[in-house]
Amino acid sequence: MSERGDPALLGRLRSGDDRTFAVEVAGDVAFLSLDGEGLRVVDFSDPTAPFVPTDGESATRIGGLHLAGDYLYGTSVHALDIYDVSDWVAGTASPAAPAVIGSFAGWGSEISDVQVDGDLAAVRLNIDGLRLLDVADPTNPVAPAGGLGGDFGGAARAIALGSGVVYAAEGNDLQVVDISTPHTPVELALVSAIGFSADEAALASDTLFLAGGTELVAFDVSTPATPVELGRLSISGDFGPMVIEGEHLYAGVDPVLEIDVADPANMSVLAGYSIVNGAVDLQVRNGVLVLNDRNAGLVIAQLDRPRLLGTHFEVSPAADITYGVQWPDGIADEDIDCSVSSGSCVVSAHDRVANTASVTWTAPTAVGDHALQVTVGDWISFGNAQAQIRVQ
Numbered sequence: 001m002s003e004r005g006d007p008a009l010l011g012r013l014r015s016g017d018d019r020t021f022a023v024e025v026a027g028d029v030a031f032l033s034l035d036g037e038g039l040r041v042v043d044f045s046d047p048t049a050p051f052v053p054t055d056g057e058s059a060t061r062i063g064g065l066h067l068a069g070d071y072l073y074g075t076s077v078h079a080l081d082i083y084d085v086s087d088w089v090a091g092t093a094s095p096a097a098p099a100v101i102g103s104f105a106g107w108g109s110e111i112s113d114v115q116v117d118g119d120l121a122a123v124r125l126n127i128d129g130l131r132l133l134d135v136a137d138p139t140n141p142v143a144p145a146g147g148l149g150g151d152f153g154g155a156a157r158a159i160a161l162g163s164g165v166v167y168a169a170e171g172n173d174l175q176v177v178d179i180s181t182p183h184t185p186v187e188l189a190l191v192s193a194i195g196f197s198a199d200e201a202a203l204a205s206d207t208l209f210l211a212g213g214t215e216l217v218a219f220d221v222s223t224p225a226t227p228v229e230l231g232r233l234s235i236s237g238d239f240g241p242m243v244i245e246g247e248h249l250y251a252g253v254d255p256v257l258e259i260d261v262a263d264p265a266n267m268s269v270l271a272g273y274s275i276v277n278g279a280v281d282l283q284v285r286n287g288v289l290v291l292n293d294r295n296a297g298l299v300i301a302q303l304d305r306p307r308l309l310g311t312h313f314e315v316s317p318a319a320d321i322t323y324g325v326q327w328p329d330g331i332a333d334e335d336i337d338c339s340v341s342s343g344s345c346v347v348s349a350h351d352r353v354a355n356t357a358s359v360t361w362t363a364p365t366a367v368g369d370h371a372l373q374v375t376v377g378d379w380i381s382f383g384n385a386q387a388q389i390r391v392q
Contacts, residue, residue, distance in 0.1 A: 010047040010288075014297040022065035023292035024072065025283040026089045030290050030298060031072055031098075033062045039074060039098055041088060047288065047300045053095070065281075068116040071138050072098065075114055079105035080123060082138045104133055104141040115161035120182060122161045130156060130168060132182050144182040158201035160208060165224045169198035169210050176224050188225040195232075200251075204244045207264055211239035211251065218264035230264040245284045250303075252279030256289065258303060271305045271383035304328035305383035306376045308359075314390050317365040325357040327376045327383060335378060341371045367391050 021033040028045040039062055044050040062074035062081060070086035082102040087095030110126040119136035133141045156168040156175075164180030165188070174191040194217060198210040206222035207230070214234050219227040240252030247262035248270070255272035256279060273289070282291040284303070291299045309324035325336065325347075336357050338345040342364035349358040361372050372387045 009299070009301050011044065011050050011300045012297065013042055013050040013052075020280065020292045020297055021063050022281045023283055023290060023298070024065045024067035025285055025290050026067060026085070027091060029088045029091075030283075031065060031067065031085065031088075032292060032298060033065055033074060038062055039072075039083065041085075041098060042298055044290070044298075044300055047302075050298060050300060064111070064113050066114045066116050066121075071116075071135075073114045073116055073121060073135075075111040075123075077110055078108060079103050080111060080114060080121070080133065080141065082135065082141065084138075102135075102137075102139045102141050104143065106143055107131055113159060115159055115166075117161045117163070120161075120164075120179060122159055122166045122179070124156055124159050124168075127155055130159065130166065130177075132179060132185070134182065158198050158210065158212075160201040160203040162203045165221075167201060167203065167208055167221070169194075169201055169212075171197050174198070174210065174219075174227065176221070176227060178224070189227055191219075191227055200239055200242050202242050202244050202249065204261075207261075209242070209244070209249060209261070209264075211242060213238055215239070216249075216251075216259070216267065218261065218267065220264075231267055233259065233267040233269075235269065240279055241281045243283055248284075250282060250284050250289065252282050252291070256282065256291065258305070268386075269384065271303070272377075273301065273303065302328075306374060306385040308372075308374060308385045308387050312387070312389055314392055315363050317363060317367070317391050319363045319391075321361045321363060321389065323359045323361070323372075323374075323387060325359055325374055325376070325385070327355050335376075337375045339373050339375075342366060343370065345372060347374075361387075361389075363389060363391050365391070 024031045030042040032040045042050050043053050062076050064075040066073040070089055072083040072085045074081045081100045083098045084101045085098050109128045112126045113124040115122045121133040121135050123131045134144055135141045156170040158169040160167045166177050166179055168175045172193050176189040178186045178188050196212045196215045198212040200211040202209045208219045208221045210217050216233045218230040220230050221227050237253040242251040249259040249261045251257045257269055258271040260268050260270050280292055287303050289301045289303050306327040312321045336347045338359050343362050345361045347359055369390050374385045376383055
């Protein structure tokens with residue numbers, strides 16, 4: 001059983017006196033950036049006992065990280081360093097230590113973030129806007145003549161890159177720039193007054209997510225020149241780092257939130273995992289959360305939510321429908337609540353030892369689609385499960 005307030009905690013690796021920053025994941029390997037020690041590789045093939053293998057450290061001091069294929073891009077104070085981590089990505093039995101094979105330091109400004117797409121890297125400078133690097137030859141990254149300058153990105157705080165387009169959020173504005181021809185980038189769109197100052201960005205296929213403070217907004221960018229807002233979600237805490245896996249967005253809030261973004265027009269919080277207080281970066285792979293905490297180091301947790309047992313879709317008006325409810329050990333279970341869009345529901349047979357309960361939903365008389373939500377837990381650690389029916 002996991003500790004109360006630490007849902008499905010699997011393992012932890014502390015970083016001593018060094019604060020941790022970014023994390024990237026390839027298979028069962030995590031790459032961490034540490035203040036004072038540089039790059040550290042952690043093997044978590046056994047998530048209950050993560051460890052640093054021989055040759056798993058590099059002394060180069062770095063901050064942000066971005067993994068693309070066999071190469072890891074790390075931002076130092078005034079340079080972008082490129083590491084060959086192909087042995088670690090491939091799972092080689094005796095991998096070579098991560099080594100810097102290429103570097104670029106031609107801007108003289110502090111680097112805050114990097115995103116890589118194909119042969120191009122978009123680099124966010126702290127106060128001097130965006131820059132481009134050609135990384136087709138990772139041993140010799142080159143800034144294309146022309147390229148991005150101070151007119152692009154300004155003092156952007158969040159960037160996303162995909163399909164030859166960079167999205168830069170600065171203050172309340174979103175700038176969209178075509179970089180498919182690196183020498184002559186073209187601004188495609190400027191979306192003003194998005195309603196908040198975005199600090200985080202994530203791109204999933206044709207959907208761009210921006211977050212800042214308590215707000216999350218989704219844009220359809222299937223036509224980059226005309227971004228279309230799809231939906232918004234407000235939460236009680238402030239959004240931190242976020243990552244998307246499948247139809248779920250995970251955000252480093254306290255607690256870490258799992259958000260259903262399958263329909264960006266109707267985003268909803270599925271679960272909250274109270275694991276750490278200072279998440280600075282996170283990745284999710286196959287339901288396993290790998291989180292970098294500024295003070296606690298690397299944290300590995302299994303993401304589980306309550307589940308409804310029973311399949312009901314087409315029902316008669318006013319029919320009584322019963323679902324079983326199960327939830328993992330790590331979710332605090334002081335309370336179980338149910339809510340419905342129409343009709344009424346009641347919770348019964350609440351067994352705190354077996355982690356089970358029953359929910360009976362009395363369907364409405366109105367013909368059409370209706371929804372049920374069951375919440376297990378408290379405000380610190382909770383999870384939601386949903387079901388839908390059609391009355392006919």
